[in-house]
Amino acid sequence: MTWSPAVESLVRELSRLPGVGRRSAARLAHHILRVPREDxxxxxxxxxxxxxxxxxxxxxxxxxxxxxxxxxxxxxxxxGLVTVLEKPSDISAFESTGRFRGLYHVLGALLSPLDGVGPDEMNLASLEARLARGEVRELVLATPASTEGDATALYIQKLAAPHGVPVTRLARGLPVGGELEYSDSLTVLRAFEGRTPA
Ligand SMILES: [Zn+2]
Incomplete structure (x- = not known):
């Protein structure tokens, strides 16, 4: 063990955060131990x-x-205008445009049978309920341009078809495989305005 048990435990917990390796975790831990206790x-x-x-x-x-x-x-x-996204953090990309006045639907995951993610692992029951209540006028798919994103888009298209709700998809101005939450607001706005029938 490099440090005392409490420090070691802090480093271990921090290193479990996404994108944080052990070295960054140690740096964060030292920062936490150095700042005023209240902070x-x-x-x-x-x-x-x-x-x-x-x-x-x-x-x-x-x-x-x-x-x-x-x-x-x-x-x-x-x-009536509902944009379907993978995760809550994607919403900030749309909100930062300041122009999107519709609502959202967060799936929580993308369809990926090989990773054990099927429709039941996604927030689809409440989407279907929204469609069934007739409150959706247009469904905008903002799933990423990836295998999982495409499979998810196709699945939702089929889900929406019996309800007669038009489905559109964001224009491909977004980088392939790129993360929506890291895209600049102008790119997101252009992709939204250039959406095409799915
Ligand atoms: Zn809500």
């Missing part, structure tokens, strides 16, 4: 609060703290 405890507290308060929005799957998420509970949004 470090505030971080611990915000992790705890987020995990206690945040739950998936029952309508769209976005992060929510009240019954519905802040997007679904905004009466000024166009409830």
């Amino acid at each position: 470090a405890l505030r971080l611990a507290q915000s992790i705890q609060e987020a995990r206690q308060r945040v739950h998936p929005c029952p309508r769209c799957g976005n992060y929510a703290e009240t019954d519905l998420c802040h997007v679904c509970s905004d009466p000024r949004r166009d409830a």
